[in-house]
Structure formats: structure tokens, C-alpha cells
Amino acid sequence: MGAGAKSDFAAGRVAGRQATIALAGLLCLESIFFAIYRLGDLKLYVVETMALGLAAGVVYLLVIFALEHTVESRRTLWLVLAGALIFRLTLLPLMPSLSDDLYRYQWEARIQVAGLSAYRVAPADPAAVALRGPAWRRIPGPGLGAIYPPLTELIFRGIGSVSTALFAFKLPLMAAEWLVVGLLAFLLRATGKRMSLLAVYAWNPLVVVESAASGHNDALAVAALLAALLLIIRRKPMLSTLALTAAVLTKLFPVVLAPLWLRLIGWPRKPRAWAAVMGSALFALACVWPYRNDLTVIVRTLREFGDSFIDNASLFLVLRWLTGSIAWARRIGEVVVAGLAVAVAARKLDPLRAAYLLFGAILLLSQNTFSWYFVWIVPLLCFFPHPAWLLLTILQFLSYHVLIEYAAFDRFQFQPFFAWLCYGPPCAMLLWQWARGNVARLRCRHGSQ
Secondary structure, rough: HHHHHHHHHHHHHHHHHHHHHHHHHOOOOHHHHHHHHHHOOOOOOOOHHHHHHHHHHHHHHHHHHHHHHHOHHHHHHHHHHHHHHHHHHHHHOOOOOOOOOOHHHHHHHHHHHHHOOOOOOOOOOOHHHHHOOOOOOHOOOOOOOOOHHHHHHHHHHHHHHHHHHHHHHHHHHHHHHHHHHHHHHHHHHHHOOOOOHHHHHOOOOOHHHHHHHHOOOOOHHHHHHHHHHHHOOOOOOHHHHHHHHHHHOOOOHHHHHHHHHHHHHHHOOOOHHHHHHHHHHHHHHHHHHHHHHHHHHHHHHHHHHHHOOOOOOOEEEEHHHHHHHHHHHHHHHHHHHHHHHHHHHOOOHHHHHHHHHHHHHHHHHHHHHHHHHHHHHHHHHHOOOHHHHHHHHHHHHHHHHHHHHHHHHOOOOOOOOHHHHHHHHHHHHHHHHHHHHHHHHHHHHHHHH
16 A cells, blocks of 8 residues: 555544544434433423433533544534434424423414414403414413514414414424524535534534424524625625514514624615615515504513513623612613624624624523523534533523423422523633633733743
């Protein structure tokens, strides 16, 4: 065997290690997801679900670390895609139990198909008795109207016009999930990142459970957001602004990127930026128009929802303790996020990094951060795979401890002890890395003197 053949053989063996690690990770994770599937009603087996979710998280973190520290292999990408599909298909048949949001989607579709307003008619409204269905008591927030933006409601109405069966709402949301995976692959290639980083999102246990098992609709907004990011990187101002508008009209959180977007497309100096803004305004108007008479109701319902819950919060609880006021804690969080949005726009920060910073700030400062909200930031961890954030997404399985007390005493309340368990280790990691960085800079400064 010649020297060239030996070197090729050695390179192939080194590259093959990553694929071997990916295959081992796929088999381990699938065995855990299958065990979750075997539980059936996850609400009845909350402790087991939490334990299995955390176990999957340990495997996931080890696999991500190993993939990052091995030579890139083309086979790894195919294994990552295969694993993403297998994991989701394994949990897809489960009825939603960790969260009842899918019943809410079904209700809001049914009420719209009947010609009523999902924003005005709540499930507990006596006028809706004939439309409730046998599982109406599982609809969350029975006294509240819809809180989702208009595009989401239009999507629900579109699904409901075809079928109001519960499973019918899972399939389009899973299609959105696969769109997210595809867009992430394009973004990784466009930014020159390792393709194995796709596993950060595609194999994240929290993402798999919240999407495939619970059927949350966050993938709709995330898909539109990633399309906007890809298009702005490719300098497509009109299409990227339309995609960002679609994301905002699906879930409100991407609106914090609007100031940066206006700067990146050259508004108000460039004519094409004006065209992009006008096109997005017309698109937004078309989505809002069917619900034009409900705008005041939407604002009131959002305020009621915000005032009713303080769930799984982190820094918000610290701010409330420092100020002694929920209102002040909320205002401080809003000012910090708004200030950060203006700062990243003023600096014309890279849109991927800006989204990472802004969504992270929202999640840490919001008074309501349900576990599935963390799906918003996981795609961005493919580009900024910070260990503390990766760990935090896994520790979100601890937030399901509320279902234990809810089942026993009909009381839905997050316990401070579990909040410390969930947020304490990631915050400790951040502080440790910050301290190490400062010490290293001081040593370099003293060494140069």
C-alpha cells in the first residue's frame, strides 16, 4: 500500500469516528424516546418522563461534544437527519398530555369554522356550549379568548376547514419542524459552519418532546424566522422582511428584530427598503383584516394572560424580589429587551447573533417561560453552541414537576426549589466562564507590562 493510499485510509478512519459516534448516539436516544412512548399518558408518569428526558439530555450533550471534537464526516449528516425523523415518528402517535395546548388549537379552529371569533368567544362562554366537544375541559385558559397572532389563527382555521381531528393539527406542525431542519442546514452551509451542528436542534430532547409528543405550534414561527435570517444573509430585503413579518404574525417574540431589520435593509434611505416595508405592511394588513373588529379584545386578553401567570421564570423572579413588585419587574425586563434591540440595531449586529442575544434576554427576563418557549433559541445554538444554554434546554424537563402537584391537588404552581435546580447550574457555568475570562485578560495585561 502506497503512502497516498495509507493517508487516505487513515483520514477515512478518523472521519469515520464521527459517524460511529452519531450512530451510537442515535441508537441510545431512540431507545430513550421509545421508552417515553411506552409510557403512553406522560402526565400519569411525570417522574418517569422527567427522568427519561434528563437521561436523553445527558446522551445528547455527550454526543454534541463528541461530534464537535471529531473530524467532520458526510455520513454524519445523513445519520443526524435519520435520527431526527426516527425520534419524531416515535413520539408522534402520543396524545398530548404534558401540555393541553393542542386542544386549544383544535378549539380555536372549530370556533372559527363555525363562523365565530376565537378572540371573543372563550371555551367557557355559554354561547359555545354546542361547540365544546367531549374534551373541552382539557382546553387551557377556558375563560380566555385566543392569544395567538392572526396568521396562526388563519392557519388553525385552514386546518380546521379540512379536519378538526386532534391529530390533524400535529401533521402541519411536524411539517413546519422539518422545514426548520432544512432551513438550518442551508444556514449552516451559508455561514460555513460544520454540518454536524445540525444535531444541536434536530436531536435536542426538549425540541423532540415538545414538537412530536405535545404538538406545540412554535415551529411555525421558528421556520418563518429562519427563512428571514437566511434571506437577509443572502441580501433579499423584500423576501426577508416578509418572512420576518410572517414570524411576528405567528408568534410575537421576533418583533424585537424589527429595528435591526430596518437598518439592515437600508430603511429609510433605499427605495427597495421602502418597497419591503410597504409589502410587509400589506401582508400584515391582509392577515389582520379578518380579525379587524377584535383588536381591542386581543390587547385586553393578552394583558389578562400576562397578569394571570408567573411560570418557570428566572431573572424575572430576581427582579421581583429586588423591587418587591411584579409590575416593576416586568417593566425592567421590557426596558432591558427594548434597549438591547436598539443597541444591536445601532451596531448593525450580525442577525444570527442578534437573534441569539435578544431571544436569550426574553427567555431570561420574561415572567412566563414555559418549557416549549426554549424551542425559540435552540436553532440559534447551532451557531452559538454555548454549554450553559444547551444545559438549560435539557433542565427544562424539571419544569414538569408542576404536573405532580396539579394531579394531586389541582394546583398549578412552579416551586422555587426546582427553579434553582433548573436555572442554577447554567447560571453558575456562565459566571465561571465570565470569571475565567476576566482572570485570563488580567494575566495577559500584566504579562504585557
